[in-house]
Amino acid sequence: xxxxxxxxxxxxxxxxxxxxxxxxxxxxxxxxxxxxxxxxxxxxxxxxxxxxxxxxxxxxxxxxxxxxxxxxxxxxxxxxxxxxxxxxxxxxxxxxxxxxxxxxxxxxxxxxxxxxxxxxxxxxxxxxxxxxxxxxxxxxxxxxxxxxxxxxxxxxxxxxxxxxxxxxxxxxxxxxxxxxxxxxxxxxxxxxxxxxxxxxxxxxxxxxxxxxxxxxxxxxxxxxxxxxxxxxxxxxxxxxxxxxxxxxxxxxxxxxxxxxxxxxxxxxxxxxxxxxxxxxxxxxxxxxxxxxxxxxxxxxxxxxxxxxxxxxxxxxxxxxxxxxxxxxxxxxxxxxxxxxxxxxxxxxxxxxx
Amino acid sequence: xxxxxxxxxxxxxxxxxxxxxxxxxxxxxxxxxxxxxxxxxxxxxxxxxxxxxxxxxxxxxxxxxxxxxxxxxxxxxxxxxxxxxxxxxxxxxxxxxxxxxxxxxxxxxxxxxxxxxxxxxxxxxxxxxxxxxxxxxxxxxxxxxxxxxxxxxxxxxxxxxxxxxxxxxxxxxxxxxxxxxxxxxxxxxxxxxxxxxxxxxxxxxxxxxxxxxxxxxxxxxxxxxxxxxxxxxxxxxxxxxxxxxxxxxxxxxxxxxxxxxxxxxxxxxxxxxxxxxxxxxxxxxxxxxxxxxxxxxxxxxxxxxxxxxxxxxxxxxxxxxxxxxxxxxxxxxxxxxxxxxxxxxxxxxxxxxxxxxxxxxxxxxxxxxxxxxxxxxxxxxxxxxxxxxxxxxxxxxxxxxxxxxxxxxxxxxxxxxxxxxxxxxxxxxxxxxxxxxxxxxxxxxxxxxxxxxxxxxxxxxxxxxxx
Numbered sequence: 018x019x020x021x022x023x024x025x026x027x028x029x030x031x032x033x034x035x036x037x038x039x040x041x042x043x044x045x046x047x048x049x050x051x052x053x054x055x056x057x058x059x060x061x062x063x064x065x066x067x068x069x070x071x072x073x074x075x076x077x078x079x080x081x082x083x084x085x086x087x088x089x090x091x092x093x094x095x096x097x098x099x100x101x102x103x104x105x106x107x108x109x110x111x112x113x114x115x116x117x118x119x120x121x122x123x124x125x126x127x128x129x130x131x132x133x134x135x136x137x138x139x140x141x142x143x144x145x146x147x148x149x150x151x152x153x154x155x156x157x158x159x160x161x162x163x164x165x166x167x168x169x170x171x172x173x174x175x176x177x178x179x180x181x182x183x184x185x186x187x188x189x190x191x192x193x194x195x196x197x198x199x200x201x202x203x204x205x206x207x208x209x210x211x212x213x214x215x216x217x218x219x220x221x222x223x224x225x226x227x228x229x230x231x232x233x234x235x236x237x238x239x240x241x242x243x244x245x246x247x248x249x250x251x252x253x254x255x256x257x258x259x260x261x262x263x264x265x266x267x268x269x270x271x272x273x274x275x276x277x278x279x280x281x282x283x284x285x286x287x288x289x290x291x292x293x294x295x296x297x298x299x300x301x302x303x304x305x306x307x308x309x310x311x312x313x314x315x316x317x318x319x320x321x322x323x324x325x326x327x328x329x330x331x332x333x334x335x336x337x338x339x340x341x342x343x344x345x346x347x348x349x350x351x352x353x354x355x356x357x358x359x360x361x362x363x364x365x366x367x368x369x370x
Numbered sequence: 371x372x373x374x375x376x377x378x379x380x381x382x383x384x385x386x387x388x389x390x391x392x393x394x395x396x397x398x399x400x401x402x403x404x405x406x407x408x409x410x411x412x413x414x415x416x417x418x419x420x421x422x423x424x425x426x427x428x429x430x431x432x433x434x435x436x437x438x439x440x441x442x443x444x445x446x447x448x449x450x451x452x453x454x455x456x457x458x459x460x461x462x463x464x465x466x467x468x469x470x471x472x473x474x475x476x477x478x479x480x481x482x483x484x485x486x487x488x489x490x491x492x493x494x495x496x497x498x499x500x501x502x503x504x505x506x507x508x509x510x511x512x513x514x515x516x517x518x519x520x521x522x523x524x525x526x527x528x529x530x531x532x533x534x535x536x537x538x539x540x541x542x543x544x545x546x547x548x549x550x551x552x553x554x555x556x557x558x559x560x561x562x563x564x565x566x567x568x569x570x571x572x573x574x575x576x577x578x579x580x581x582x583x584x585x586x587x588x589x590x591x592x593x594x595x596x597x598x599x600x601x602x603x604x605x606x607x608x609x610x611x612x613x614x615x616x617x618x619x620x621x622x623x624x625x626x627x628x629x630x631x632x633x634x635x636x637x638x639x640x641x642x643x644x645x646x647x648x649x650x651x652x653x654x655x656x657x658x659x660x661x662x663x664x665x666x667x668x669x670x671x672x673x674x675x676x677x678x679x680x681x682x683x684x685x686x687x688x689x690x691x692x693x694x695x696x697x698x699x700x701x702x703x704x705x706x707x708x709x710x711x712x713x714x715x716x717x718x719x720x721x722x723x724x725x726x727x728x729x730x731x732x733x734x735x736x737x738x739x740x741x742x743x744x745x746x747x748x749x750x751x752x753x754x755x756x757x758x759x760x761x762x763x764x765x766x767x768x769x770x771x772x773x774x775x776x777x778x779x780x781x782x783x784x785x786x787x788x789x790x791x792x793x794x795x796x797x798x799x800x801x802x803x804x805x806x807x808x809x810x811x812x813x814x815x816x817x818x819x820x821x822x823x824x825x826x827x828x829x830x831x832x833x834x835x836x837x
Binding site: 026030031033034037038041042045046048182185186189190192193194195197198199201202204205209216311312315316326327330331333335338339341342345346349350353 | 387388391670673674677678679681682683685686687689690691762766769770773774775776788791792797798800802805806809812813816817819820821824
């Protein structure tokens with residue numbers, strides 16, 4: 018299997034999963050959305066008829082209660098048919114339309130939530146949240162990686178030493194501690210206790226304010242510290258394992274025998290060999306943090322995608338939930354794809370099959 | 371043979387301090403589960419989300435041991451359920467007296483107190499009296515009441531009654547007794563019964579009027595019928611601290627909730643992990659053993675499953691239907707197996723070409739025989755480590771989902787308790803006893819299993835042992 022074929026199968030996989038998730042989303046949310054819409058149509062029709070009958074010279078049917086009921090029924094049925102709601106969600110025409118509008122993020126308007134500028138268009142709200150999520154999680158991933166590289170390499174120098182054992186234990190443990198819970202504790206200690214950082218990570222300034230960026234960065238500090246604190250251990254552990262593995266390779270032994278200084282071996286040869294898997298894991302962890310960070314963002318009130326879906330769940334704002342799910346899935350799949358292809362590119366065994 | 375294997379495995383495992391630490395935590399967790407199942411009343415589990423059940427408990431009370439570290443001892447909330455019972459006869463009338471003894475040594479007045487009782491009687495309703503003997507020797511007659519007369523068409527009746535310190539008549543009675551009539555008019559600015567009863571003399575600045583010592587609350591039931599009976603009674607003295615871990619805004623005992631959360635979490639984690647591992651093992655071995663087109667198809671399918679963003683799938687499902695525990699476990703199993711399938715497939719690929727496997731095939735063994743007898747036993751070590759390593763995932767997923775308010779709404783799970791804490795603003799109110807215990811348990815459980823899994827992996831996976 019060549020790299021070309023590998024990329025093709027990965028792409029097919031990507032498209033398939035995306036459609037499967039879209040389908041699942043529509044299948045699960047479809048009936049609920051339909052009911053909401055139908056109820057809305059009913060209310061709209063009644064208001065319309067009330068308005069018509071309230072005018073001067075109302076039409077004849079307004080005088081008879083039964084006729085009004087009849088009129089409400091026929092008009093509701095007509096509206097529902099116009100909107101295509103008389104067919105179930107799985108009717109091919111509707112299904113394709115739903116898939117198409119979801120895929121193009123053409124999700125109409127949110128029920129309750131608004132963007133900062135006051136727009137209720139789902140796409141606007143989501144587009145506003147994406148950069149915040151990327152800012153927070155890219156920064157924390159890079160920070161964790163730098164600290165992790167530093168500690169991991171030091172730990173790998175003496176396998177079985179104190180630092181190594183500590184790195185291993187902390188590395189495997191910190192990854193499974195729920196970040197959002199630690200976040201709550203951090204807020205209690207540093208926001209309510211010592212009053213160093215704000216408890217809510219959303220700046221009160223308008224985005225157009227020149228002070229907005231510094232304010233945003235200041236508000237970002239506490240979530241950043243929390244995520245990095247729990248993240249670097251895992252990186253240190255990964256780096257340590259990679260480095261120890263590479264140190265056992267023959268060419269490293271040769272370099273040592275030649276008398277190349279240890280620093281040069283570690284930072285030259287070993288790190289270069291460790292780079293490909295590290296890059297792959299960075300890509301994967303970025304996308305992983307995107308969904309795992311959902312609750313963390315909500316806890317810190319950081320105005321990204323996580324808080325958005327958290328608020329949307331609270332308000333049962335279905336268009337937003339669907340939109341965020343779709344966008345996050347797409348980003349997640351795209352990064353798995355990139356990671357896979359990068360891995361295939363770096364690792365000749367994948368190309369060979 | 372197998373026993374010897376287990377013993378040597380344990381010996382290797384015991385050499386790893388991290389593994390031992392994880393194992394020790396696991397033993398504690400299992401202990402906590404057993405304590406929960408055997409000692410806690412079943413209703414506390416079933417009625418966890420029913421606020422009426424928790425009415426007798428104080429709202430947002432701190433743990434009672436906080437008194438040890440505090441300069442002023444806050445009154446403890448007490449639910450006294452086993453009174454000393456006396457019975458005597460006054461002519462044809464039986465008098466049953468329930469005496470509750472209360473050692474009151476706190477630095478603040480207690481909250482409201484209630485006497486709850488259940489009496490069963492026939493045609494003549496019993497009379498009920500409550501009096502208190504104070505440490506200063508005074509006895510205060512608090513309240514007299516008669517149970518309601520029998521509803522028509524009934525020959526026996528069971529009545530649940532309450533005498534509350536918030537009752538106006540009770541309050542006035544206290545005001546007129548306990549040396550209070552001597553107080554100059556207007557000198558008492560707090561005339562609640564729970565304050566007056568525990569106060570000596572008239573109002574004094576601060577808490578200096580607090581009367582400490584032993585109080586005896588006596589509830590007397592005058593029964594007129596032969597079959598009349600006092601079923602039970604309990605005295606609740608309101609307080610500001612309660613129990614091992616305090617209570618939440620609905621009065622729920624956090625200690626009870628956190629203890630119940632342990633078996634629930636272990637059940638979710640272990641069920642999903644074992645089922646998922648089983649599916650992954652069979653799937654991976656089948657895929658690797660048969661190879662070719664079967665392998666290709668099966669692996670493509672598992673690639674698709676593994677790419678599903680599980681948290682979002684859960685959110686969508688939870689938003690559109692009501693989430694229950696079995697449904698959650700089912701979903702987590704459906705999306706939880708492909709990781710192991712990949713590993714077992716690659717091992718099966720190597721094993722199937724080994725001479726002893728080929729020999730077995732040549733002797734005419736069926737594929738399923740070869741897989742079960744020769745391949746799966748070889749993979750078992752990886753599988754055992756994998757079970758331990760995959761336990762935290764489902765537990766954390768459930769906690770996250772519950773924290774979002776999308777979990778099974780009735781169960782006491784750690785995520786649910788944290789969700790309640792978060793939505794009641796426990797962080798801003800510094801109610802640490804509501805936030806710390808469930809999170810600590812969550813973290814401990816997850817850490818315990820990864821430490822065990824990692825240690826097992828090192829023992830069972832020779833490649834890792836070298837480092």
